[in-house]
Each structure stands twice: as C-alpha cells, then as structure tokens.
Amino acid sequence: MSWDATILTLFPEAFPGILDVSIIGRAREQGIWSCEAVQIRDFATSKHRNVDDTPAGGGPGMVMRADVLAAAADSVERRGRSLIYMSPRGKPLTQARVRELAAGPGAVILCGRFEGVDQRFLDARDVEEISIGDFVLAGGEVAAQTLIEACVRLLPGVLGASLSSEDESFESGLLEYPQYTRPRDFEGREIPPVLLSGDHEAVAGWRRKQAL
Ligand code: SAH
Numbered sequence: 001m002s003w004d005a006t007i008l009t010l011f012p013e014a015f016p017g018i019l020d021v022s023i024i025g026r027a028r029e030q031g032i033w034s035c036e037a038v039q040i041r042d043f044a045t046s047k048h049r050n051v052d053d054t055p056a057g058g059g060p061g062m063v064m065r066a067d068v069l070a071a072a073a074d075s076v077e078r079r080g081r082s083l084i085y086m087s088p089r090g091k092p093l094t095q096a097r098v099r100e101l102a103a104g105p106g107a108v109i110l111c112g113r114f115e116g117v118d119q120r121f122l123d124a125r126d127v128e129e130i131s132i133g134d135f136v137l138a139g140g141e142v143a144a145q146t147l148i149e150a151c152v153r154l155l156p157g158v159l160g161a162s163l164s165s166e167d168e169s170f171e172s173g174l175l176e177y178p179q180y181t182r183p184r185d186f187e188g189r190e191i192p193p194v195l196l197s198g199d200h201e202a203v204a205g206w207r208r209k210q211a212l
Helices: 022-029 066-074 095-103 119-124 141-152 200-211
Strands: 003-009 033-039 082-092 106-111 128-131
Touching: 003 066, 003 141, 022 033, 022 141, 033 141, 066 106, 066 119, 082 141, 095 141, 106 141, 128 141
Parallel strands: 003 033, 003 106, 082 106, 082 128
Antiparallel strands: none
16 A cells, blocks of 8 residues: 555646655655646636636735635545645644654645635635745645655655664754764864764764754
C-alpha cells in the first residue's frame, strides 16, 4: 500500500516536477508513494470552461469558483485522506503535522491560483488550510510540493539506513547541530577537534550542547 497524493490544480504538468529527482523520485518509482494531478478545468461546465470569476463585492483579480472546485474534489476517491487547501491564511505547516500526514494514507491537495478560492467551497467540504510560511506565492503548486516532499521523506524505506530522521531539526524540539565533512581545513577554518577525537560520548555531548 502506497502513500497517495492527489493534487487538484490548473497546472497538472507541474507534477511530479521537483518530486521526480533524487530519493523522492526513486521512492515514487519503487511505488512507495504515488502522485496524481487532476485538472480542475475538466470540471468546469460553462460554455467557456471558466474556473474563476470576478470577486463578489468588487476588487482586483479573480476567484476560483466553488461549484467547479466541489466537482473536482468530489471526483476524487478520498479513502480516508485529508482534503487540504494550500493557503497563506492556513495554519503554518509543522514537522508534527507532516509526521501525522506521513503516517496516514496520503493527502488530497488543492492548489489555488489568482486571488484564491470561494470561501463556500472551503466551508462546504470542511477543508484544512495549510500555509508554508508568511509570504505569498503565485499559486499553490510549489506549496503542495513542499508538503508532499516533507511527508514522503518520512515514509518507511525512503531515507534508507544511511540517514535517520531522528536527529534532525524539530524532531526533538531542537534544531540540528552543525555538520562538517572533509576537507579538515577550509580557508583556515578547522573542523571542531572533538568531532575528530573518535570519542563517541564526547561527540554526542558536543552535539547536544550545540543543538541547545
Ligand atoms: N489573495 C490571496 C493570495 C492568493 S495567492 C491572499 O492574499 O491570501 C494564490 C494561491 O497561491 C493561493 O490560493 C494558494 O493556493 C497559494 N499560496 C500562496 N501563498 C501561499 C503560502 N504561503 N502557503 C501556501 N499556499 C500559498
């Protein structure tokens, strides 16, 4: 059973995008996770296949229509997956929420464009709004890829034995200690001697202190 992402977007060609490289891409080839992009426009019923319209009350830009979004979302087999709208107004994404999502069956993710989406769609389908930070993107696609990548790297078998996610930033409530590798001298800057001492306890102590 794989972890399945279904993305509702006006730009399905953006997926898997960056998610097709390195360990995340390999994990998809191995069937650890899957990625299906659904074209929202396919659910537009008007003559000109409009997915957006002018904001009620006036103002600049366009708003994605609730009826089109509902039809697109309802076409997806949820199978217990959360319906998430990537939104600058959403709850800030945390490693704790990433862990929860990674432990589940996957996610159905709506990517907005223009000025955003009709509020009635969010209310009617009980949508979870998640933000990737206090700044505004042009669309939800990069935000969705951020969320998916954070989840997929936690799936069993993705990082392999080489990397453990336990020592990492946020996992213990602390940030990760600084890392070093060869060369021993870089522009006159040495690797902290304790890391070259071979004393595992001293190394662990140093790292704990740095993390604090
Ligand atoms: N007018 C809106 C911004 C729309 S940006 C506002 O002021 O809130 C267009 C789309 O980009 C949004 O619908 C959302 O899906 C996505 N987006 C923009 N910034 C984001 C962020 N920080 N986190 C997640 N998604 C974001």
